[in-house]
Amino acid sequence: MKHMLCVLLTFSLTLCAGRITAQDAFSTDVRVWLMRWQSAPLRITCEAPWQALSRDNSTNIPPAAVVVAEVKGNRVVLRLGTAAVRSEEWNLQGEAPFTLSSMQGNNSRTYRGRIVLRVNRGRLQVLNVLPLEDYLLGVVPLEMPPSFPAEALKAQAISARSWTVRNRLKHQADGADVCDGIHCQVYGGVTAERESTSTAVRSTAGLILVRDDAPVDATYTADCGGQPASGNHSTPLPPDTSESGQDYCSANPQHRWSLGFSFLEVWQAAGEKDSPQSTPKGDVDVQIAQTDAGRRVLKVQIRCGDFVREISGAQLRSRLSLPSTLFSVRLDQGNAVVFEGSGSGHGAGLCQWGAAGRARAGQSADQILQAYYPGARIVPLSEAMWEWRKNRKNSSVR
Numbered sequence: 001m002k003h004m005l006c007v008l009l010t011f012s013l014t015l016c017a018g019r020i021t022a023q024d025a026f027s028t029d030v031r032v033w034l035m036r037w038q039s040a041p042l043r044i045t046c047e048a049p050w051q052a053l054s055r056d057n058s059t060n061i062p063p064a065a066v067v068v069a070e071v072k073g074n075r076v077v078l079r080l081g082t083a084a085v086r087s088e089e090w091n092l093q094g095e096a097p098f099t100l101s102s103m104q105g106n107n108s109r110t111y112r113g114r115i116v117l118r119v120n121r122g123r124l125q126v127l128n129v130l131p132l133e134d135y136l137l138g139v140v141p142l143e144m145p146p147s148f149p150a151e152a153l154k155a156q157a158i159s160a161r162s163w164t165v166r167n168r169l170k171h172q173a174d175g176a177d178v179c180d181g182i183h184c185q186v187y188g189g190v191t192a193e194r195e196s197t198s199t200a201v202r203s204t205a206g207l208i209l210v211r212d213d214a215p216v217d218a219t220y221t222a223d224c225g226g227q228p229a230s231g232n233h234s235t236p237l238p239p240d241t242s243e244s245g246q247d248y249c250s251a252n253p254q255h256r257w258s259l260g261f262s263f264l265e266v267w268q269a270a271g272e273k274d275s276p277q278s279t280p281k282g283d284v285d286v287q288i289a290q291t292d293a294g295r296r297v298l299k300v301q302i303r304c305g306d307f308v309r310e311i312s313g314a315q316l317r318s319r320l321s322l323p324s325t326l327f328s329v330r331l332d333q334g335n336a337v338v339f340e341g342s343g344s345g346h347g348a349g350l351c352q353w354g355a356a357g358r359a360r361a362g363q364s365a366d367q368i369l370q371a372y373y374p375g376a377r378i379v380p381l382s383e384a385m386w387e388w389r390k391n392r393k394n395s396s397v398r
């Protein structure tokens, strides 16, 4: 009987191989620094009874009561009607999500998990402490359009989970793991959650990408322009194109773009802050001086008479708000500088429009991830954390 059970188990495991199935959720909480709530006073409500706990105080608060949090010196003061209690740190726990809003009440968001309030660098610091899987429910819909195909959303969920595990120490100096802005991953709590993205998170629960026994720093980009950024690799990654030669990300309405500037605008953008505003006299020219293995612009040279200015592609992209560094440049009539390019974003890691294109072409989340993170494996987080710790231990011994 035991043998029979083993055979059955092996058989069912074989059947599951290659398919993505949800695993046990990772139980550790993520501490999300809610940067959008830095200005006190802050209104707090909860539809269930809740408690405000500090080192030496425990206050029970009835459902729907409005508590106002303010900063006074190095303490956070909680006011309920005329009563006020103060502490260096408050831990808010309730049986329902908390809703935070500004004093005008016109800008509110609801969050699962606990809320921690404290003073950091003289300002109110609001942390949302919640399980990793609950955190992702509020991330994926803000990082990828919820209308994208299911397999693309699943690939995004696994990327976002991997990124979080890999980057959990990003805000360690401020007592948090990640922030809720574009610096980390945009997070909007329950308010942001959508059915399609929640399904994607739940159906991939606990799965992350691992390479060389460490969670992958799984960055993602809106549109790679048909050529994923090679990052530190000296050889280019394969282009993001189908067998028929079409870019998987070409459904993005801004996949190809063209932007024109006057020569003066480009000359000034390439100068230092305190450089003269006027252009020298003489012939002008704009050239790409260096590209990386994946054709992304590393350096642009701008010439005016006997003067030459050089600027990195990334800096020029930022100063002129170009969508990407995958571009060509030419001088048009009247010395207009025309940039023609493709893609949007840094171009590294998962291409979101490409993931949607691949899903529409019938690829699974697994296949999509293999395309953008070559050599990475999809494994349960519990296994990855064990491998990661083992690896860290070994490297710290050396």
Ligand SMILES: [Zn+2]
Binding pocket: 170, 171, 178, 179, 180, 181, 183, 184, 185
């Ligand atoms: Zn951050």
Ligand SMILES: [Zn+2]
Binding pocket: 223, 224, 225, 226, 227, 228, 240, 248, 249, 351, 353, 354
């Ligand atoms: Zn792409």
